[in-house]
Amino acid sequence: MITNYEELSPNHIDVLREIGNIGAGNAASSLATMLDERINISLPLVKISDFNDAIHAMGGAETMTVGVLINYSGEANGMIMFLIEIETAKKLVSHMLKDFDNADEMTELKLSAIKEMGNILGSSYIGSIASLTGLEIHLSIPYVSIDMAGALMSVPIIEFGAIGDKVMFIEESFLIEDAQFASNVVMFAEIDTLTLIMERLGLGL
Amino acid sequence: MSRSIVVGISDLAASRNPDILVTYALGSCVGICLYDDRTGIGGLAHIMLPRSSQFSETNPNRMKYADTAIPDLIKKMQVLGADPGKLTARIAGGAKMFETQGDGPLSSIGDRNVDSVKQILSLLRIPVIVEDTRKNYGRTIYFHLNGGRMEVRSLQNERKGL
Numbered sequence: 001m002i003t004n005y006e007e008l009s010p011n012h013i014d015v016l017r018e019i020g021n022i023g024a025g026n027a028a029s030s031l032a033t034m035l036d037e038r039i040n041i042s043l044p045l046v047k048i049s050d051f052n053d054a055i056h057a058m059g060g061a062e063t064m065t066v067g068v069l070i071n072y073s074g075e076a077n078g079m080i081m082f083l084i085e086i087e088t089a090k091k092l093v094s095h096m097l098k099d100f101d102n103a104d105e106m107t108e109l110k111l112s113a114i115k116e117m118g119n120i121l122g123s124s125y126i127g128s129i130a131s132l133t134g135l136e137i138h139l140s141i142p143y144v145s146i147d148m149a150g151a152l153m154s155v156p157i158i159e160f161g162a163i164g165d166k167v168m169f170i171e172e173s174f175l176i177e178d179a180q181f182a183s184n185v186v187m188f189a190e191i192d193t194l195t196l197i198m199e200r201l202g203l204g205l
Numbered sequence: 206m207s208r209s210i211v212v213g214i215s216d217l218a219a220s221r222n223p224d225i226l227v228t229y230a231l232g233s234c235v236g237i238c239l240y241d242d243r244t245g246i247g248g249l250a251h252i253m254l255p256r257s258s259q260f261s262e263t264n265p266n267r268m269k270y271a272d273t274a275i276p277d278l279i280k281k282m283q284v285l286g287a288d289p290g291k292l293t294a295r296i297a298g299g300a301k302m303f304e305t306q307g308d309g310p311l312s313s314i315g316d317r318n319v320d321s322v323k324q325i326l327s328l329l330r331i332p333v334i335v336e337d338t339r340k341n342y343g344r345t346i347y348f349h350l351n352g353g354r355m356e357v358r359s360l361q362n363e364r365k366g367l
Contacts, residue, residue, distance in 0.1 A: 061230035062345060064360055069303045143303040143305055144303075145302050145341075146364055148229070148345070150232065151342070152232060153232070154231070154253070154302065157253065158311055161253045161254055161269055162311065165215075
């Protein structure tokens with residue numbers, strides 16, 4: 001029985017990485033369908049690191065960032081947050097919407113496109129957990145906020161903080177044609193949920 | 206020469222005039238600035254949770270919780286020569302960053318952090334003289350130990366320009 005993320009073995013981390021891979025693959029195909037465009041997601045990197053290092057990896061504490069938060073509940077409980085720097089978000093959405101004239105603006109329409117992307121990513125990651133484990137999981141609607149990366153990250157970090165001193169996140173890049181757009185997903189599962197996922201996958205903690 | 210000393214998440218530091226203590230991007234976390242006017246000694250703690258006793262950690266990081274970080278910060282300031290009976294407090298943070306942060310016990314964590322910090326300071330008879338808390342945005346604190354001013358910065362203006 002583990003009590004926090006620091007105690008996960010390399011095998012457990014491989015499982016989480018695989019969940020990340022499947023989730024990213026599903027997300028890429030959903031996005032491609034939505035956009036009717038070839039879109040790939042780079043091999044996601046699953047990282048477990050200190051709070052301050054994680055915020056640094058997201059581009060720095062004060063960097064203006066878009067965060068999309070989804071809570072999940074049912075047989076598995078936790079939250080998932082999609083984070084993308086505002087400048088990257090503007091470029092990515094302009095690319096998606098073919099709106100190259102106003103590439104520096106963040107309009108309501110662009111913001112809802114980002115929210116929908118976060119929603120697709122979140123549901124793809126959680127969907128991969130559900131399909132691998134057979135657990136029944138419900139998703140909340142997505143909530144969006146634009147602020148300092150560190151302040152947005154404080155929300156999942158506090159959840160991780162209640163059980164330990166590390167945070168788990170996934171670095172991934174969207175590839176559209178030749179352009180690459182970096183983003184991060186912070187995936188928090190309550191410790192009971194993490195235990196249950198590992199049990200279902202034959203790697204009891 | 207004044208130095209800038211950066212305080213991370215679940216971290217704390219104490220120093221003296223004319224240094225500046227900085228902590229970046231408080232969201233639902235709370236920054237606590239304590240100051241001794243006579244000596245110019247000040248301290249800053251960046252806490253993320255209200256009370257160490259409510260959580261199941263076996264070996265908790267004391268700087269993470271309001272109820273352990275505040276007494277530890279006072280001790281650090283005392284070592285530098287501050288009088289614990291003469292401190293004043295300035296606090297910032299405790300925001301609700303999303304319209305909802307879930308249904309769990311941590312959904313109103315910003316408010317609970319602020320409530321806990323104020324309760325602990327009141328038990329220690331340290332008056333809160335400046336407060337910039339709650340609402341829905343992130344804050345960075347610059348705590349100027351030359352006089353004890355707490356400067357709070359946010360992205361509110363930049364956000365309006367989007």
